[in-house]
Amino acid sequence: MRQLVSWGAAAAMVFGGVVPYVPQYRDIRRTQNAEGFSTYVCLVLLVANILRILFWFGRRFESPLLWQSIIMIITMLLMLKLCTEVRVSNDLNIKRRSFSDFDLNYFWHWSKFTDYVQCVLTFTGVTGYITYLWLDSSLFVETLGFLAVFTEAMLGVPQLYRNYQNRSTEGMSVKMVLMWTSGDTFKTVYFILNQAPLQFSICGLLQVFVDMAILLQVYLYSSYPQKPTSHTIHPASTKAL
Numbered sequence: 663m664r665q666l667v668s669w670g671a672a673a674a675m676v677f678g679g680v681v682p683y684v685p686q687y688r689d690i691r692r693t694q695n696a697e698g699f700s701t702y703v704c705l706v707l708l709v710a711n712i713l714r715i716l717f718w719f720g721r722r723f724e725s726p727l728l729w730q731s732i733i734m735i736i737t738m739l740l741m742l743k744l745c746t747e748v749r750v751s752n753d754l755n756i757k758r759r760s761f762s763d764f765d766l767n768y769f770w771h772w773s774k775f776t777d778y779v780q781c782v783l784t785f786t787g788v789t790g791y792i793t794y795l796w797l798d799s800s801l802f803v804e805t806l807g808f809l810a811v812f813t814e815a816m817l818g819v820p821q822l823y824r825n826y827q828n829r830s831t832e833g834m835s836v837k838m839v840l841m842w843t844s845g846d847t848f849k850t851v852y853f854i855l856n857q858a859p860l861q862f863s864i865c866g867l868l869q870v871f872v873d874m875a876i877l878l879q880v881y882l883y884s885s886y887p888q889k890p891t892s893h894t895i896h897p898a899s900t901k902a903l
Contacts, residue, residue, distance in 0.1 A: 672726040675852060679730050680737040682841030687741060689835050694752065696745040698833015702820035704738040704745075705770055710814035711735050712786050716793045717810050720803030723858060739782070743775045750774075808861045815865035818842065818872035825879045836880055843873040 690696045711731035718728050750773055759768040761777035772778060796802040818839075825831050850866030852858075 671852060672724075674848065675724075675726040676729045676733060678845050678848065679734050682838045682845060683737055683741055685837040685841075686835040687744060690744055690748060694748050695833065696748045698831075699741075699745065699835075700820040700824045701742060701745050701770065703817060704742050706813060706817050706820065707734055707738050708782055709785070710810055710817070711738075712782075712789065713806060713810035713813065716789060717803065717807040719793065720797050721807060721859065723862075724856060727858070727862075739779070742778050746773070746775045746778070804861075807859055808865075811861045811865035812868075815868040815872070817869060818876050822872060822876050822879065825876065825883070830883050831876075831880050839873060839876050839880070843870065843877065846870045846873055 686699055690699060711734045714731045715728065717723075758773040759765065759777075760772055760774065761780045770778075770781075772781075793802075793806065821834060821839075825834065846866060846869045850863060850870060853862040853866050
């Protein structure tokens with residue numbers, strides 16, 4: 663029985679992280695509207711999980727956490743592919759931008775999914791090479807682990823900020839955020855019980871706090887609707903966030 667519980671917990675860790683994105687993916691595909699979802703969430707998770715995999719080479723941790731990172735990277739690429747296709751099909755007159763333009767004003771605002779893949783591969787190659795050079799340094803490895811989990815802890819911040827800008831949570835899947843909260847709570851307890859590196863537990867608690875802040879926004883903006891404040895926004899930013 664204990665072994666079955668252990669296997670169940672491991673399976674939940676591997677696949678539980680991607681479950682919250684299923685309703686959001688389905689909503690975007692059904693409505694053909696991706697404006698309520700911040701693609702910077704994908705950026706945060708891609709960076710965090712790539713760094714976590716590199717951290718594994720310096721300090722081995724539980725295999726379910728490693729597989730969770732691999733599954734999450736695949737999921738975020740699928741989310742980016744859908745969001746990019748929907749955004750481009752809805753905005754045919756917008757000038758096309760690509761990763762090879764090296765224009766920081768349009769970073770993560772590109773018109774093709776392949777540009778995002780190029781960016782991810784470039785980041786992986788550069789950070790992988792640096793990790794290879796410094797793998798013998800325990801300070802570097804521990805810092806890498808902290809950056810991985812701290813970046814993931816900031817997962818909800820782009821969505822939190824987008825909701826604040828819009829003074830609304832319309833277009834955001836509340837089911838997704840509820841699943842974030844339950845999943846992050848489970849994950850944090852898993853870290854503590856399995857004596858994962860301290861960075862994992864601390865940043866897990868921070869992640870739960872951000873999730874709760876987004877749920878508070880859902881309550882406030884639904885109970886006390888507010889008009890969006892005027893912002894000076896980059897032409898592409900409204901569509902790209």
